[in-house]
Amino acid sequence: MGKNAPQTTVGGLRAVELHYRVIREIVSGQQAFFQSRTQLNTSGLGTLMPENFRQVAELSDQCKELFRLELMQAMEAHHKFVEREYQFQWMSVYMPLRFLLEYGADRTLMKLCEKYEISENRLCFALSDRILMKGNKALSVTIQNMRHRGFHFMITDFGGDGCPVMRLTDFPVDYVMISPEAIQNMGKNERMDNAVRSLVNFIGEMGATPIADGVRDIHQTESLTEYGCLYCAGALSGKYTAERYIRKKSEE
Numbered sequence: 001m002g003k004n005a006p007q008t009t010v011g012g013l014r015a016v017e018l019h020y021r022v023i024r025e026i027v028s029g030q031q032a033f034f035q036s037r038t039q040l041n042t043s044g045l046g047t048l049m050p051e052n053f054r055q056v057a058e059l060s061d062q063c064k065e066l067f068r069l070e071l072m073q074a075m076e077a078h079h080k081f082v083e084r085e086y087q088f089q090w091m092s093v094y095m096p097l098r099f100l101l102e103y104g105a106d107r108t109l110m111k112l113c114e115k116y117e118i119s120e121n122r123l124c125f126a127l128s129d130r131i132l133m134k135g136n137k138a139l140s141v142t143i144q145n146m147r148h149r150g151f152h153f154m155i156t157d158f159g160g161d162g163c164p165v166m167r168l169t170d171f172p173v174d175y176v177m178i179s180p181e182a183i184q185n186m187g188k189n190e191r192m193d194n195a196v197r198s199l200v201n202f203i204g205e206m207g208a209t210p211i212a213d214g215v216r217d218i219h220q221t222e223s224l225t226e227y228g229c230l231y232c233a234g235a236l237s238g239k240y241t242a243e244r245y246i247r248k249k250s251e252e
Contacts, residue, residue: 019240095125120150180214
């Protein structure tokens with residue numbers, strides 16, 4: 001990633017390391033998807049989480065180089081999970097908007113899928129809710145074109161503080177992950193519950209599938225199912241874990 005890039009390894013760990021958590025189908029409790037999250041292991045600043053480096057990285061093309069490293073690592077993990085006989089529909093990787101607007105981005109992804117022998121529909125690209133503030137028609141067109149190739153797209157942190165909810169109408173994505181800020185208010189009062197119900201309904205009306213993030217108890221899942229939200233992530237579903245520690249009980 002240029003002369004300011006982190007080392008390949010730090011303290012025996014990958015400098016760029018993805019962790020994964022399960023997104024579950026609420027009714028069955030089965031894992032439906034794997035969502036990845038990146039951390040940077042540095043020698044000087046310790047471990048950096050996405051909130052510490054994402055926005056800075058996206059000020060330059062550094063974010064595109066980082067994305068390629070993340071995607072290749074996710075593809076490697078994908079094969080390992082398949083070998084361990086995990087059943088899941090797709091694995092997510094965060095995609096910076098700079099890459100989404102890069103000329104030939106779809107061809108780059110297709111070549112990587114061919115190299116790693118992974119079907120396009122096994123990948124879902126997570127987009128920050130900041131995309132809703134861009135109003136860039138080119139982003140919408142590119143997303144749609146990549147979806148036609150088979151890739152999935154998911155907007156995260158939807159419905160949190162400052163999120164321009166109505167701008168979702170501009171972006172044809174497959175999944176929308178409702179922010180933990182919204183989910184944590186469930187059960188406080190009827191108005192809060194109605195707000196979450198409205199978010200779920202709106203996402204569905206936009207042709208996307210809602211996923212609730214930050215779900216912590218069974219009471220929330222019961223309400224979410226009633227609202228029409230069938231997938232959840234959070235404390236109830238499992239925490240982010242390094243690939244090497246994700247094993248079936250029979251393998252442990």
